[in-house]
Amino acid sequence: MRGIAGAPVSFGVFELTADQPLPEPEEILAPLRDLGYDGVDLGPVGWLGRGEELRRRLTTYGLALAGGWVDLPFTDDDAFAAALPMLDDALEVFVAAAEIDPARPPLPTLADSGDERRRANPGGAAPGLSLDEKGWDRLAANVATAARLVRDAGLEPTFHHHACTYVETPAEIDEFLARTDVGLTFDTGHLLIGGGDPLEGWRRWGGRINHLHLKDARTEVLDQVVREKAGMRAVWERRAFVELGAGDLDVEGFMDAVRDSGFDGWLVVEQDVVPSPSDSPGRVVEDQRANREALRRWLP
Template sequence: MRLGYHTITWGGVVGDATGVTSVKDLFYRANGSMEAAIADIGSVGYEGIEMFDGNLADHADRPDELREMMENAKLELVSVYTGANFIYSDILPDELHRVHRAAELAKTFGAERLVVGGGARRAAGTTNDDYQRLGEALDRVTDIAESFGLEASYHPHLSTIVESPEELQKLMGLTKIGFCPDTAHLAAAGGDPAALIRQYSDRIRHVHLKDLRKEPFAFLPLGEGDLDMEDIIRAVKESGYDSWLMVELDSYDGDPRVAAEISKKFLDNVL
């Protein structure tokens, strides 16, 4: 397996303010220097990176600049992350327009995977129809990704309608999209990440790794939290998945390069 790291840790995640009034422009972004992130990730020894769609959009008119950063750091762009509400029929065309743009940018910069999160929680409460709508939208996301030669996977996430194991089970039978387990989000929502990886082993197309401390709540570098990361890695291996392991740490109180190094040392030891 090859090791990659998400640039999110450099500044955390933000969304475009224009998205409040223009859904088609609501990209995610890591709110920091991508030049610093790419250089740091490469210096620690990772081989690949994952980026948000908005950070790629920032380089759409100057692609050689981003390519040079990755080449200097000896990194390849593995995957691109995007997301949407997916359950509101009126805005779904504009959301899929943005997913199409994310896939187009991913292809431009040489990525092989599109990772998506989402499924909005309504103020009035979630309905069973919302899962049907989400599943159908994710099938369309899969088709969009495949049209660009990309493999799509769905990332369960806190604050969406797919947090808990029960909610994940509701969705998985309604869509053909692959599964991207995020170890900390699954655990924070009451799941056993290793057990869920084993349960959906045939659907895994991408993997996000981060550790979790439950009290006080914090996402942490690998090996510094409460999760049995060794069993999680064992479960991934048992599934037959033999590809990229992407560390995706939302934030870190100290130097993000140090966090990347901690997780790299842990993975080198376990693998």
């Protein structure tokens, strides 16, 4: 395994909150270093800095860049073409970060942007929500284009199955893997939302998984959001994702399977949250301390 990384999203720093005042990167990098993490995910592109500033921050805190989120409208050819400069911009950041730890380069984490129909139906199980044959052809062709750009930059892509997108349910993950050559970012929390079982999914797709997002979740909250069609923001605001061992993920069984599989990618701990003014000071750091301690049996 390349190492265990923390994620800005666990501190409330991600695309959903990018229009709000965000903590300085040092406020997150320092605790991650002190808690024993090896790496960090990117957060919103540019938040960690660019070029020399980015390399200086990572070097100062002894952290490698594990990956980072880049969603693109893969099912809409015109919108996809218009969004490619965003991918080019992100790749400049990834390439700069890769220079400080070439043995453990970051994986640009591609994902589908979804649309209003999918965002209104988390879980993806309602009839008529999946792509038709032409839709899958379009998505696969655009993923191939994005993957080529990533590889031309000297990096290897990964693709994140994600709630409220067109690659969400186990059947959609199967279809995606059959139509592309891109590795899978396996996310335990999003697989639960999409109606899958993390342990079964790990065994089923293990040969294609090159990146791991480890989340524990309260399935009662996830199921309620799906029933209400409340959308992903409700998942985050209702704190469906909790510290490892506090939710319904079989952390021990799952991590045993990860260890036994010989997985050699990054493990990124994520506890996505939208911060609330009522949060106690220091809560997020203590949660990440608990997450790191929960993994010491497998990653001392």
